[in-house]
Amino acid sequence: MSVAVQDGSQGAISVSKAARRWRMGGRVQGVGFRPFVYRLAHFHELTGWVRNCGGEVEIHAEGSSEQLRLFGEALVSRAPPAAAARLLEVRAAPNEHHDGFRILSSAQSEVLHVHVPVDLFTCDECLAELSDPKARRYRYPFINCTQCGPRYTLIRAMPYDRRNTTLDRFTLCAECAAEYTDPLDRRFHAQPLACAACGPALSWHSPGSWIEDSTAALAAALATLRDGLIVAMRGVGGYHLLCDASNESAVAQLRARKRRPAKPLAVMLPWRGDDGLDYARTVVRLSASEAAAMRSSERPILLAARNADAPLAHSVAPGMSEFGVMLPYSPLHHLLLADFGGAGPGIFRALEKRGILVRERSRDIGAGVARITIGTEKELKQLLTVLDGEARRGGHA
Ligand SMILES: [Zn+2]
Numbered sequence: 001m002s003v004a005v006q007d008g009s010q011g012a013i014s015v016s017k018a019a020r021r022w023r024m025g026g027r028v029q030g031v032g033f034r035p036f037v038y039r040l041a042h043f044h045e046l047t048g049w050v051r052n053c054g055g056e057v058e059i060h061a062e063g064s065s066e067q068l069r070l071f072g073e074a075l076v077s078r079a080p081p082a083a084a085a086r087l088l089e090v091r092a093a094p095n096e097h098h099d100g101f102r103i104l105s106s107a108q109s110e111v112l113h114v115h116v117p118v119d120l121f122t123c124d125e126c127l128a129e130l131s132d133p134k135a136r137r138y139r140y141p142f143i144n145c146t147q148c149g150p151r152y153t154l155i156r157a158m159p160y161d162r163r164n165t166t167l168d169r170f171t172l173c174a175e176c177a178a179e180y181t182d183p184l185d186r187r188f189h190a191q192p193l194a195c196a197a198c199g200p201a202l203s204w205h206s207p208g209s210w211i212e213d214s215t216a217a218l219a220a221a222l223a224t225l226r227d228g229l230i231v232a233m234r235g236v237g238g239y240h241l242l243c244d245a246s247n248e249s250a251v252a253q254l255r256a257r258k259r260r261p262a263k264p265l266a267v268m269l270p271w272r273g274d275d276g277l278d279y280a281r282t283v284v285r286l287s288a289s290e291a292a293a294m295r296s297s298e299r300p301i302l303l304a305a306r307n308a309d310a311p312l313a314h315s316v317a318p319g320m321s322e323f324g325v326m327l328p329y330s331p332l333h334h335l336l337l338a339d340f341g342g343a344g345p346g347i348f349r350a351l352e353k354r355g356i357l358v359r360e361r362s363r364d365i366g367a368g369v370a371r372i373t374i375g376t377e378k379e380l381k382q383l384l385t386v387l388d389g390e391a392r393r394g395g396h397a
């Protein structure tokens, strides 16, 4: 390490190492921010540590002043795309003489300024793995990484660590554990990390049938949808009712169930083509700004002008010149819609809360509706407790 100028240590003419400390706020939990800091510190040959602290991230780094300066700049300018990191404080600090850089376990201290991390839509890299037969998580409905996947939905307590999520009872298999602990892996410290060998599976529940296998559960859901029936799906963000959006009688049945005779319903459309919007363009006319909005991380329901020959049932939005459409945001949505073909199932939400992800409440799901859920019944109950409990305050609706 080269000789650096004085930085915070009184009286020294030159010191081999300076030390600095940063406090970062904003969206820094659940977005791979600590692993990013770790890699960045290694790149700049700095020692020290990073830790969560009351919803913020605290960083202590030691090294040459020039490397510390570059590191400090990159903390903000090169943060992961999902992070909205904000520099709260930077100051000189006493040298602690670390011999490496570590991610410390979260400080248990006061929980202040907590930003509950939001659920993040499936990223491009995970989407590519999901459809790659050679990938370990090929067609795994709960694929995720530090840049995508559920956060808010899984959290029982802060800070955001695996032990505080509903995933904590799934012990990582050797391969997942290797990814979780490898600083160079994009799943390094991905808290909801899972695979088919060690993570949650889909289950299927309908009168007279109970399936606990992801592939078979998905097949049962698709067959039910093709028969024109309704499926309730608990995915990221709560329950949705699904039916084939091109089938008039299926839509009529769903309207009767929801006692919603005429209000427009929103439809989730399959992701097709390079930008994911090829199918959407057969349904609605999209301007450049509407296309960008539809792809944005909030995955909003977008109201757009319908095409005259749109392949949706007329009763989806009777008498309207627009359709409410959205793109899939979880791997399970992607799998369902890709496999269904044709118009794809609509994932219906009333449009009175346009633009907001409306969570269906479990009590809205009556008898006779087939269900696709994750985990075993016991796990599901625990998940539902989380869904309705205190842990769900804050974050998006
Ligand atoms: Zn991802």
Ligand SMILES: [Zn+2]
Residues within 6 Å of the ligand: 172, 173, 174, 175, 176, 177, 194, 195, 196, 197, 198, 199
């Ligand atoms: Zn695994």
